[in-house]
Amino acid sequence: NAGVTQTPKFRVLKTGQSMTLLCAQDMNHEYMYWYRQDPGMGLRLIHYSVGEGTTAKGEVPDGYNVSRLKKQNFLLGLESAAPSQTSVYFCASRIAGGTDTQYFGPGTRLTVL
Amino acid sequence: EDKVVQSPLSLVVHEGDTVTLNCSYEVTNFRSLLWYKQEKKAPTFLFMLTSSGIEKKSGRLSSILDKKELSSILNITATQTGDSAIYLCAVGVDSGTYKYIFGTGTRLKVLA
Numbered sequence: 628n629a630g631v632t633q634t635p636k637f638r639v640l641k642t643g644q645s646m647t648l649l650c651a652q653d654m655n656h657e658y659m660y661w662y663r664q665d666p667g668m669g670l671r672l673i674h675y676s677v678g679e680g681t682t683a684k685g686e687v688p689d690g691y692n693v694s695r696l697k698k699q700n701f702l703l704g705l706e707s708a709a710p711s712q713t714s715v716y717f718c719a720s721r722i723a724g725g726t727d728t729q730y731f732g733p734g735t736r737l738t739v740l
Numbered sequence: 741e742d743k744v745v746q747s748p749l750s751l752v753v754h755e756g757d758t759v760t761l762n763c764s765y766e767v768t769n770f771r772s773l774l775w776y777k778q779e780k781k782a783p784t785f786l787f788m789l790t791s792s793g794i795e796k797k798s799g800r801l802s803s804i805l806d807k808k809e810l811s812s813i814l815n816i817t818a819t820q821t822g823d824s825a826i827y828l829c830a831v832g833v834d835s836g837t838y839k840y841i842f843g844t845g846t847r848l849k850v851l852a
Contacts, residue, residue, distance in 0.1 A: 658838060667749075669828060669844040670783070677837050685839065717782060727772040727790075727832045729840065731782035 629653050631732035633718050639738045640708045648703040648735050650718030656730075657723035659701040660685075661693060663714040664734075670717065676701055677723070708739045742767040744831050746843035754851050757819050761846045763829030764811040772832035773805055773812050778845070779825045786814070786827075819850045 634649045650659065657678050662670040662685075672685030676695040690712060692704045701720075705712060715736050719729040744765045753759055763773065772790045776783035787796040789805035789812060796803050800819075805812045816823055826845040833839055 660839070662842075667844060669746075670830070670842040672839055672841075675837070675839055683837060683839075686841075721838075727774060727788055727838070727840075728785050729774075731784075733781050 631718055631720055631730050633716075633732040633735050635735060636733065637736045639740065640705075641740050642709060644708050645704070645706050646708065646737075647705075648716055648718075648737075650701045650703070650720075650732055651699055652701075652718075652720040652730070653699060654720065654722070654730065655698070656720035657698070658721045659695065660719045660721075660729065661691070661701065661703045662717045662719065663687065663712075664717060665714050673703065673716075708737075710739045713737060713739045742831070742833060742841045744829055744841045744843040746827075746829050746846050748846060749844065750847040750849070752849045752851065753819055755820060757850075758815065758817045759819060759848060761814040761816075761827050761829075761848070762811065763814070763843055764809075765829075765831045765841070766810065767831050767833050767841060769834045770807075770831065771834040771838065774830045774832065774840070775803055775812075775814050776828040776830065777825045778828055783828055816848075819848075821850050821852050824848060824850045 660675040661673040674693040679698045718732040775786040787803045794805040829843040830840045
């Protein structure tokens with residue numbers, strides 16, 4: 628079991644470039660989440676998904692899009708990166724029902740110049 | 741607007757001290773409160789507290805949920821340098837779909 632994995636681990640973009648962050652989980656979890664973490668801000672929810680083919684907006688969705696075409700994968704896209712999107716991005720997943728425990732991926736450090 | 745507030749923002753103690761970290765919340769449709777420890781990378785789960793489980797303990801760490809005061813505390817006794825980390829509080833909200841509101845975290849540094 629790899630748990631939750633994120634690709635890439637690090638990335639540097641120029642303003643206006645696009646990229647996709649991939650989150651994959653092998654625990655058959657229904658729910659998946661994308662967060663960003665900035666200094667002094669804690670974790671803020673960007674988008675989340677409660678199942679394959681469904682997505683919903685979190686606290687800070689602007690500038691991001693997501694897709695959940697397969698249950699095990701949750702993609703986060705930046706269409707036109709801005710310096711304000713410099714952050715550490717964490718993906719998490721959890722099983723539906725039962726415990727509320729989320730399992731986190733190792734994070735992606737993104738810098739937008 | 742749902743809100744989770746942690747205090748203090750940072751704390752420096754010496755090994756052997758006892759610390760108490762606070763988390764207060766204002767949310768609709770409270771479902772659970774979770775504590776995480778974050779060292780250099782991803783948060784790792786410590787405890788989950790709900791209406792049916794308001795007190796948890798694991799070794800030197802313990803946590804209590806006060807649903808009347810809408811708050812929780814995380815206690816760490818006999819602190820060690822390995823306890824140095826950011827401690828995050830998250831509240832699970834059930835508003836048709838399940839999501840979590842995180843506090844800003846408390847940064848704990850334990851000196852040898």
